[in-house]
Amino acid sequence: MSQLQALRALTSLHDVAALLDFEPKYLAYILYKMPDATKYHSFNIAKRGGGIRQINAPCPQLKLLQSKLSNLLQNCAEEINLIRKFRDQLAHGFKRKRTIITNAVKHRNRKYVFNVDLQDFFGTINLGRVRGFFIKDANFMLAPKVATLLAKIACHENSLPQGSPCSPVISNLVGHVVDIHLCKLASKHGCTYSRYADDITFSTNRLDFPSCIARRVASQTHKWEIGDQLQEIVTSAGFTINPQKTRMQYDGSRQDVTGLVVNKKVNIRSAYRRRVRAMAHRLFMTGNFEFIRIIPDSQGILTPTKVTGNLDQMHGMLGHIDCVDRHNEEMESKRDSGSAKAKASANVALRSKQHLYRRFLLFKDFYCAQRPVIICEGKTDNIYLLHAIKSLVDLYPRLATRLANNKINVHIRILKTLDSSIGRVLRLGHGASDLARLIEQYFDEMQNFKAPGMTQPIILLVDNDTGADEVYKAIKRVSKKNPSKTDPYFHISGNLYVVITPLKQGAKQSEIEDCFDNSIKNLNLGGKTFNPDGKADSNVYFGKHILAQYVRENAATIDFSGFKGVFDRIIAAIQDYDSKLAKVAAPAGIAAI
Numbered sequence: 001m002s003q004l005q006a007l008r009a010l011t012s013l014h015d016v017a018a019l020l021d022f023e024p025k026y027l028a029y030i031l032y033k034m035p036d037a038t039k040y041h042s043f044n045i046a047k048r049g050g051g052i053r054q055i056n057a058p059c060p061q062l063k064l065l066q067s068k069l070s071n072l073l074q075n076c077a078e079e080i081n082l083i084r085k086f087r088d089q090l091a092h093g094f095k096r097k098r099t100i101i102t103n104a105v106k107h108r109n110r111k112y113v114f115n116v117d118l119q120d121f122f123g124t125i126n127l128g129r130v131r132g133f134f135i136k137d138a139n140f141m142l143a144p145k146v147a148t149l150l151a152k153i154a155c156h157e158n159s160l161p162q163g164s165p166c167s168p169v170i171s172n173l174v175g176h177v178v179d180i181h182l183c184k185l186a187s188k189h190g191c192t193y194s195r196y197a198d199d200i201t202f203s204t205n206r207l208d209f210p211s212c213i214a215r216r217v218a219s220q221t222h223k224w225e226i227g228d229q230l231q232e233i234v235t236s237a238g239f240t241i242n243p244q245k246t247r248m249q250y251d252g253s254r255q256d257v258t259g260l261v262v263n264k265k266v267n268i269r270s271a272y273r274r275r276v277r278a279m280a281h282r283l284f285m286t287g288n289f290e291f292i293r294i295i296p297d298s299q300g301i302l303t304p305t306k307v308t309g310n311l312d313q314m315h316g317m318l319g320h321i322d323c324v325d326r327h328n329e330e331m332e333s334k335r336d337s338g339s340a341k342a343k344a345s346a347n348v349a350l351r352s353k354q355h356l357y358r359r360f361l362l363f364k365d366f367y368c369a370q371r372p373v374i375i376c377e378g379k380t381d382n383i384y385l386l387h388a389i390k391s392l393v394d395l396y397p398r399l400a401t402r403l404a405n406n407k408i409n410v411h412i413r414i415l416k417t418l419d420s421s422i423g424r425v426l427r428l429g430h431g432a433s434d435l436a437r438l439i440e441q442y443f444d445e446m447q448n449f450k451a452p453g454m455t456q457p458i459i460l461l462v463d464n465d466t467g468a469d470e471v472y473k474a475i476k477r478v479s480k481k482n483p484s485k486t487d488p489y490f491h492i493s494g495n496l497y498v499v500i501t502p503l504k505q506g507a508k509q510s511e512i513e514d515c516f517d518n519s520i521k522n523l524n525l526g527g528k529t530f531n532p533d534g535k536a537d538s539n540v541y542f543g544k545h546i547l548a549q550y551v552r553e554n555a556a557t558i559d560f561s562g563f564k565g566v567f568d569r570i571i572a573a574i575q576d577y578d579s580k581l582a583k584v585a586a587p588a589g590i591a592a593i
Contacts, residue, residue, distance in 0.1 A: 094168030117245035121198035287451035432467030
């Protein structure tokens with residue numbers, strides 16, 4: 001049974017609780033017993049265009065419940081579109097695989113771009129409207145009691161609250177009717193339509209913009225007002241247009257949609273790039289940066305105020321810029337797919353734009369690390385290490401400790417390199433050659449960072465095989481020292497170390513899989529045996545990925561004692577750096593380490 005069918009089959013609170021994976025008593029308590037004053041925490045933030053936006057953040061229990069409802073309704077919406085063979089490209093806010101970029105790209109390179117704002121979008125959708133939608137909509141047609149329960153979960157003070165995880169998906173469901181009507185209006189008059197939450201955009205390359213959507217105010221060349229048909233559709237759907245936030249943008253000046261420039265291609269405003277670059281430079285030099293935020297003063301008057309930023313905020317700003325740049329690189333790559341020269345040019349340009357983001361990630365995750373960081377050659381090594389640490393927790397309190405509830409508190413960070421921004425931008429997770437490149441990148445950057453930092457060691461864990469040769473050549477290039485593979489660890493520079501897997505007696509090479517005993521290395525899974533060579537015949541052998549999956553699923557019964565040699569070396573490197581820090585009286589002296 002699909003989730004939509006399961007939802008439509010519900011008849012009671014117990015049914016709703018079961019589908020949302022909640023205890024019925026707990027659900028009933030949240031809805032009917034929990035005091036309203038404790039359900040939400042309310043606060044105000046300044047809107048980008050002026051004014052105050054009230055945020056009602058649900059308490060943890062209610063947030064979890066609303067998150068589950070949000071996920072369920074998103075699954076149902078996707079199922080409905082699949083059944084109808086409808087690819088919904090009308091609404092882009094708070095939807096899977098939809099972003100401000102997918103919204104903006106629909107309107108690039110147009111003669112006219114017209115923006116409309118729906119006033120109090122969430123607040124307009126009250127409890128009765130949500131309940132009525134779930135009962136009457138042909139795709140849902142829920143039992144009245146179930147519709148009431150869902151509306152109660154979603155609404156606060158008789159409307160969808162800003163801050164709730166399920167408000168966006170419900171607003172998109174309710175707003176879909178107006179999307180359809182406005183899309184038909186746009187198509188009829190040669191326009192493109194899209195909506196991102198309460199922000200509606202029409203664009204066209206027609207010589208004259210359709211007056212039924214927007215028209216010039218008489219005797220005022222550049223002032224526009226809402227067209228009659230647009231006004232009628234929005235009003236009939238139960239929404240209100242904010243007349244103060246309608247604007248027409250011409251191709252001769254900057255056009256933007258949901259904060260992105262769309263004149264030729266979707267892009268970040270140049271002024272925003274410059275501001276972020278300046279803030280990042282100050283962060284690297286001093287450890288702090290500031291930005292202007294519009295916040296209400298003691299009298300409630302909105303005032304531009306300097307506030308101190310943090311690493312997460314900087315990460316968000318640079319990640320946003322990087323996301324747009326990657327979109328443009330992908331578009332250029334598709335457009336120039338037949339030209340090797342064009343591809344190479346696009347990649348060089350992308351790397352150039354990523355330079356600041358790369359520098360920031362090295363600063364945040366390495367230079368300013370809050371606990372020791374272990375970087376492995378690949379994804380599977382991370383899985384082995386984590387489960388080995390948990391298994392040997394009582395022997396290595398510097399790496400992890402067992403809590404009173406028997407949970408394990410890990411004191412180091414095993415860096416995730418695949419499927420993460422740091423792995424993509426720094427190009428990590430694909431072997432020893434990546435670590436060799438990282439050594440040179442980080443060595444160069446740490447010379448430029450002047451902010452206090454390097455309080456924790458960064459340890460590269462490398463297999464003792466031919467791949468390590470490249471790593472050791474990189475170490476020699478940057479440190480001008482001759483590292484030996486017989487050393488348990490080697491201090492490269494600053495807070496950067498390398499640890500190489502120990503050799504077993506008589507062996508000339510080793511890799512992290514050698515830490516397992518023969519019962520693991522000689523596993524037979526489905527008639528196949530383990531072979532670490534990625535090019536081995538998959539009909540005869542299974543590789544590291546399958547072994548890692550087996551280790552994850554059977555960690556409780558696996559003997560991890562063979563990892564002691566690796567952990568002893570990691571501990572020795574950490575203790576060595578601790579002793580170096582102890583000799584340094586002030587942060588300014590750390591650069592000499």
